[in-house]
Every structure is written in C-alpha cells, then in structure tokens.
Amino acid sequence: MITLALSKGRIFDETLPLLAGAGIEVLEDPEKSRKLILPTNQPEVRVVLVRATDVPTYVEYGGADIGVTGRDVLLEHGGAGLYQPLDLQIAKCHMAVAAPVGFDYARAVRQGSRITVATKYTHIARQFFAEKGVHVDLIKLYGSMELAPLTGMADAIVDLVSTGKTLKANNLIEVEHIMDISSRLVVNQAALKLKTAALRHIIDAFARAVAVPEELNN
Numbered sequence: 001m002i003t004l005a006l007s008k009g010r011i012f013d014e015t016l017p018l019l020a021g022a023g024i025e026v027l028e029d030p031e032k033s034r035k036l037i038l039p040t041n042q043p044e045v046r047v048v049l050v051r052a053t054d055v056p057t058y059v060e061y062g063g064a065d066i067g068v069t070g071r072d073v074l075l076e077h078g079g080a081g082l083y084q085p086l087d088l089q090i091a092k093c094h095m096a097v098a099a100p101v102g103f104d105y106a107r108a109v110r111q112g113s114r115i116t117v118a119t120k121y122t123h124i125a126r127q128f129f130a131e132k133g134v135h136v137d138l139i140k141l142y143g144s145m146e147l148a149p150l151t152g153m154a155d156a157i158v159d160l161v162s163t164g165k166t167l168k169a170n171n172l173i174e175v176e177h178i179m180d181i182s183s184r185l186v187v188n189q190a191a192l193k194l195k196t197a198a199l200r201h202i203i204d205a206f207a208r209a210v211a212v213p214e215e216l217n218n
C-alpha cells in the first residue's frame with residue numbers, strides 16, 4: 001500500500017492532474033466527505049488528508065510514504081529525513097514582508113530600529129532578518145497575520161502573497177520579497193527503499209507532468 005499525504009484545498013486540487021498522469025484517480029471529493037482516508041482507483045494507493053503544516057511530519061514518521069507540501073511549510077519544518085525529488089510548480093506564491101502604508105519600513109531598517117514582526121513563518125522570518133542585519137521581535141501567529149499591524153500589535157508581517165488582494169484589502173503594502181514559493185514532493189526515505197518500484201512510478205509520472213509546458217497541460 002502506498003499512502004499519499006495531501007492537504008485539502010489548493011494542494012489537493014492542484015495535485016489531482018499530476019496524479020491523473022500517474023493513472024491515479026481519487027474516488028471521493030474531500031469537500032463532500034468527512035473521511036480522512038480516501039481510496040483511489042488503484043487498490044494499492046490511498047490518500048490521507050492532513051493539515052498543510054502536518055504533511056512533512058506524516059511523511060517523516062511514516063504515517064504517509066509520500067506527500068505534497070509547500071516550500072514554506074518545509075522550511076519551517078526543517079525537512080529532516082525527507083527525500084525531496086521534485087519541485088511540482090504548483091500552489092505558487094511568494095513570501096513577503098508587508099507593512100501598513102503609514103509605517104516607514106525602509107527608514108526603520110536604515111536607522112537600525114527594532115521592528116516587531118508578526119508571522120506564522122518564524123524560521124523563515126528569523127533567517128531573513130538575521131541575514132539583513134535587521135533587529136526584530138517576532139510574534140508567532142497561526143493565521144490572519146494581516147490583523148497584527150492593524151491592531152497595533154506589530155509593525156509588519158511576514159506572509160504569503162499571491163494576487164496581493166489580501167494585503168490590499170487590509171491596507172498593507174509589500175516592502176520586501178523574501179522568496180518564491182511552490183510545492184514539492186516529499187518522500188519517506190525508508191519507504192523509498194522498501195517500495196521502490198511503486199514510489200518511482202509516481203515520482204516519474206509527476207516529473208513528466210511537471211516537465212510538460214503549461215500550455216500543453218490545459
């Protein structure tokens with residue numbers, strides 16, 4: 001049995017076409033069912049639905065053999081013991097520093113001021129500001145980061161940006177582009193040794209799907 005860990009929403013939706021390329025079709029819609037283990041058309045392959053931030057943990061500890069997870073999640077997790085064969089080029093966005101229009105971020109940085117930054121991504125933020133030599137106090141949040149500067153709790157946030165609509169809706173502007181983000185395939189190293197053929201089949205099919213130019217995919 002091969003167990004694939006996915007999170008509901010964009011990762012699940014964007015992984016489906018890649019699975020189709022490997023001849024795998026998920027037989028239940030996670031938006032309609034409360035089931036956490038979904039069968040596929042291949043009796044030897046099943047999908048487990050976990051929180052996006054839990055995908056690397058499931059694969060690391062063998063709860064799943066393989067998974068799809070964002071670069072952001074992997075960097076926060078550390079990626080220990082995970083084989084990462086492929087950038088799947090899905091769930092694309094970027095990590096950014098954003099601040100209210102009224103906060104002069106560039107000046108604060110120039111003057112060496114301490115900046116309070118709210119974020120779910122404390123590892124990425126700590127490393128980014130350390131490399132820039134900016135002094136920060138980090139506040140760990142688990143969501144709705146945009147609220148922190150609006151309530152006076154933080155000067156700025158580190159969050160994911162795609163269209164920029166969330167920032168705009170909350171009167172925030174992007175002041176630093178930290179890194180591009182997309183999702184990766186992660187594989188349990190022991191599983192790869194024990195179930196080489198079945199996992200290779202999936203990895204190779206995903207690799208072929210990623211290599212196809214997007215216009216031919218549509």
Ligand SMILES: Nc1ncnc2c1ncn2[C@@H]1O[C@H](COP(=O)(O)OP(=O)(O)OP(=O)(O)O)[C@@H](O)[C@H]1O
Pocket residue numbers: 007008009010011051052053054069070071072073091092093160161162163181182183
């Ligand atoms: N607006 C976005 N556009 C494109 N990709 C995104 C966007 N937001 C997040 N992502 C990517 O998709 C992944 C999954 O995001 P999703 O919103 O499904 O989970 P989450 O709510 O961040 O995680 P959790 O449920 O564990 O808190 C993220 O880790 C990131 O790599």
Ligand SMILES: O=P(O)(O)OC[C@H]1O[C@H](OP(=O)(O)OP(=O)(O)O)[C@H](O)[C@@H]1O
Pocket residue numbers: 143144159160161162163164165166167
């Ligand atoms: O630039 P935009 O296109 O507006 O996207 C950015 C938003 O997307 C993500 O949230 P998401 O929609 O995943 O909500 P969630 O974190 O609450 O799941 C991220 O945390 C931002 O809030």
